[in-house]
Amino acid sequence: MPIVDLAIYADGHRTADPTSLDEAFELAGERGGFAWIALDDPTSEELHAVATEFGVDEPFVGHALAPHHRSGLERLGDALHLVLRPARYDDAAEAVRFDELHVLLRDDLVVTVRHGDAPDIAAVRNRLEAHPEWLANGATRVLGALLAQVVEDYAPVVAGLEQDIDEIEEQLFGGDEHVSRRSYELLREVIRFQKSVHPLADIVDALAERAQEEGTADAVRRALHAVGGRVRRVSERADAFSTLLQNALTVHSTLVSQRQNEQMEQLSEASVRQAEQSKRISAWAAILFAPTMIAAVYGMNFRVMPELHWVWGYPAALGAMLGVGVLFWVVFKRRKWL
Known part of the structure; x- marks a missing residue:
């Protein structure tokens, strides 16, 4: 026992x-x-x-x-x-x-x-x-x-x-x-x-x-x-x-x-910054697109093209490129993309 x-x-x-x-x-x-x-x-x-x-x-x-x-x-x-x-x-x-x-x-x-x-x-x-x-x-x-x-x-x-x-x-x-x-x-x-x-x-x-x-x-x-x-x-x-x-x-x-909220705020701020950058990039891409397109067309070396033999044809093409670019710049600036 x-x-x-x-x-x-x-x-x-x-x-x-x-x-x-x-x-x-x-x-x-x-x-x-x-x-x-x-x-x-x-x-x-x-x-x-x-x-x-x-x-x-x-x-x-x-x-x-x-x-x-x-x-x-x-x-x-x-x-x-x-x-x-x-x-x-x-x-x-x-x-x-x-x-x-x-x-x-x-x-x-x-x-x-x-x-x-x-x-x-x-x-x-x-x-x-x-x-x-x-x-x-x-x-x-x-x-x-x-x-x-x-x-x-x-x-x-x-x-x-x-x-x-x-x-x-x-x-x-x-x-x-x-x-x-x-x-x-x-x-x-x-x-x-x-x-x-x-x-x-x-x-x-x-x-x-x-x-x-x-x-x-x-x-x-x-x-x-x-x-x-x-x-x-x-x-x-x-x-x-x-x-x-x-x-x-x-x-x-x-x-x-609290930490999760701070992280969400940081992610939100980063998203806003990325969106702003995307808008700027898109705006400049659109501004450069028109002159590029005109230059590409006139660079094809076709014989029959509008104003090809006109004395003012070259300055007119450059003016058109510049004008379209300025127009797009004004539009995007008003919309605060730039």
């Missing part, structure tokens, strides 16, 4: 390390404390063995084995079932990687079922064992410590997201064409992170209300209050990241549209 640790706690101290579930159940009852069973990636049969030995409601097994996409809290008989989504940030891939932690809490029992590597259950256990006055407050204090560890592990995720968003802001006004895709993909990761963080505020409030109703020690309530404050700060940062990335996408879209 993938039991990472199995211990009995009473009066704030670790009093026994049972070697089997049967022994753990007996010792927990004898010593009036609680058993803490930590499992990593157990099978259905292994979870059923724990549930059967300690009288845990069977739905816990199904819930603890099914993947969840949000943190949550539910009551199963006389126990509480808490789902937490520990996270770490993969900076190279710019992705939030999630693990999963299920906690079953009862006055005489704590069962942690971890899928993945986070949080560090051993570190939480060692921290609690170093402060017997904390463990003396019962199993609820263990739950508070686990919550605190998960929220503490969110800090590097927040830092990683913030750094990448700062880089996106620099890219945004640097004209990087890939910034839109990067912003969208990072926004998707932020939304996934929000789904894991947002429910924690209500979960902590519900646990604090339960502690108040049951008269739990002030130290436990203060611990839950501290965790609640950190949860809200992380949640606010995640919301701010979402807003920044949405604004970045909007600004990028505006900048792209």
